[in-house]
Amino acid sequence: MMVENTKGTEDVLMEIRNVDKAFGGVKAVDNVSMDLRAGIITTLVGPNGAGKTTLFNLITGELSKDSGSIKWLGQPINRIKPFQAARAGILRTFQDLRLFSEMSVEENVLTSIEAGSLPLPQTGNQRAARQERVEYALSRTGLADKRKTRAKDLAYAERKFLSMARVMATEARLWLLDEPASGLDPHSYEKFLEILREEVKQGVTVCIIEHNLDIVIGISDRIAFLDRGRLLADDEPQTVLNDPALRAIYFGERA
């Protein structure tokens, strides 16, 4: 279900309206409304604890909202469970990767595109199509030589790429990436950016949480700025990055 290159048309894929989530007395996500537009990269920035990962968890149903609504392709998905979100075409990665650590690289990718629950045999066509997706993801991420290696035995950067490969092999329309480039060496993150740009060109829509400003500037079509659960800005990259108030929050937090 690949979308044609929709860059420029920017249809709204996901509509987030007045979403709230509190943990105890702390508002982790505070009345957030935003749109995720098709075929572009929206970057979520903001200090630690701003609610970025919580927003991902609310979208995929890992956490339930206190109030507000989310629509996906025009349909409400307010009570969706994580596995249903995935089947609906919304996939996410985790900051702590959560690879299937005892399984091989190839199995990690293969199992990510096998969503059926019943122990039924696959047809030859299914198997071939899946293998093709696996090969694609492995070769794009440079993991083809490591296919038999257990995930836990990979080097750090390889583990990050495996986390990406699992998503790349699927046919999801929306990728929610939680700090996929953090801790990568310059060479690896160049490769990462290239992969991401290429995938977006192919029609994937991306929402990415990222701290590294070089990467933020390098890839964002749009930037959403969160602080203490509130959405302070959702605009063109230059507008957000040049806003002195936002710069103060962002760099103030880091100093």
Place this chain on the structure above:
Amino acid sequence: MEAYLLNLVILISIYSILASTLNFIMGYAGIYSLAHAVFFGVGAYAGTYAAMHVNASIFISLPVAMVAGAVLSLILALPALRVRGEYFVAASLGLQVLAVTIFSEWKSVTGGIGGLVGIPPVNVAGLDIFKPGQFVFLTLAALVIVLIIINRLVHSSFGRSLRAIRDSESAAAAFGKNVPLIKTISVVISAALAAVAGVMYASYLSFINVESFKLDTSVLIMAMVIIGGTGTQAGPIVGAALLLLLPSLISYLDFLPQTEIGAIQQIIYGLGMALLMIYRPGGIIGRKKHSSAGKE
């Protein structure tokens, strides 16, 4: 001597079925059950009931036992698998305790504490099988079939889903896996196959009572899996053989005071288990070093 060896091989085959089916959920799905002896027992009682009241054909008793095991496992799996792992262990322990009471009290089906005697020999296509020399082939065949089924499952997309859930439940769900459903199916398959061991056991001994299906049996089966190697195919069989052979081996050691043999056996078990877990936490067949680095 030959009869003695045949008896050992038959029992090892039956316990290998139990250990392998427990390993299927423990080693591949990360579901720890202390109720495996319940499904062993349900298989034995249900198979016996069918053999005594309907027909002694294995084509009757075996399906009846498997369905009974599967249905009962749903009672455990449906509520317990919606919550996290530790609760399943507790729930399975509860089922084990409850089942022992039922096995002891439901006299019309289980014969109560006294159990059931005079269980007819299993009938395969018109042939009564009761001589150990024949029965050994039946249990070995059952073991091989169970192993093939498990092997096929483990290497299918279903098996990958199980292992993915074991390694990271949240990531498995994030990639579209209906975690509670997949876990439930795995428990049902495991219970149905464990019931096969029950049918073999009952018709081999032609006598069963609750003593064989208590918590100690569940713990023994779990020990077989852990000692042999969790998550490996050969491990549970090695574990079953070792734990069933050990008592006989110890009794051959003449220099041990024969009156204290029971206590010595316990000491050797305990010591062996502790040493194994320190030096080979993956079990005898398992990987040498089970590094925890990178576990997510």
